[in-house]
Amino acid sequence: MFFYLSKILAFLIMPLFWIFALFIYSFFSKHRSKIQFFALLLLYFCSNAFIVDEIGRWWEKYPIPQLNQTYEIGIVLGGIGKIDPTEKRIEFTNSADRLLKALELYKSGKIKKILITGGSGSVLHPEDKESIYIYQYLKNVQVPDSDIIIENESKNTYENAVFSKRLLDSLHVPTKNIVLITSAYHLRRSVAIFEKQGFQSIIPYPAERTSGPRKFELDHCLLPHPDAMSTLYKYIHEWIGLIVYKLKGYA
DSSP states (O other), rough: OHHHHHHHHHHTOOOHHHHHHHHHHHHHHHTHHHHHHHHHHHHHTTTTHHHHHHHHHHHHOOOOOOOOEEEEEEEEEEEEEEEEETTTTTEEEEGGGHHHHHHHHHTSEEEEEEEEEEEOOOOOOOOOOHHHHHHHHHHTTOGGGGGEEEEOOEEEEEEEHHHHHHHHHTTOOBSSSOOOEEEGHHHHHHHHHHHTTTOSEEEEEEEEOOOOSOOOOOOOOOOOHHHHHHHHHHHHHHHHHHHHHTTTTTT
């Protein structure tokens, strides 16, 4: 039930949903012009890249760590692509940077094994388990079977942590000093959840950083940009998720 409710909540917290709802409501209100002005103001705020970058600089607190030794496991959180139903292969999204960072650490000898955690996040296609497709991809790029571990049942970050802990315990692999690789905006919640499940001395490794150096360019500061609204939605999703997970005792 929590999985389905989270899908509904993810839709309801989209900034575009609220802007659209305000415009519709304005046509039934005697304060139409005021509501529409507020909706336009909200639209501009949510699509302003400078404002969203400032939020990102506050939220994405983990820098890229300097790894001065070799670690046993790098855990890569799923949600990095979608399954092409025709070709039956994974089509990567921007979040695939999580996997690229893991491959870089593996190839440079910073981690010995890669654990991919993530089943199906789809309500309609629960059989499409993401980690299985990523496993095939890793084999195709010459990562040996012995260095790949997959967890293919989890549907959210909480289950990523629970099932990964259970799997590593069954393999008698210590869950201390693991490298946790996920998108920078997702790390705060992920670290809190994994620590709650007993992972110790986690090394947070950010990927897909959405905020960069502060820029004072005209278009960046003043002109609306669709990517800014998409990025802001990711932050809002994390804030709501962290609050809900703390209330449920997951983080």
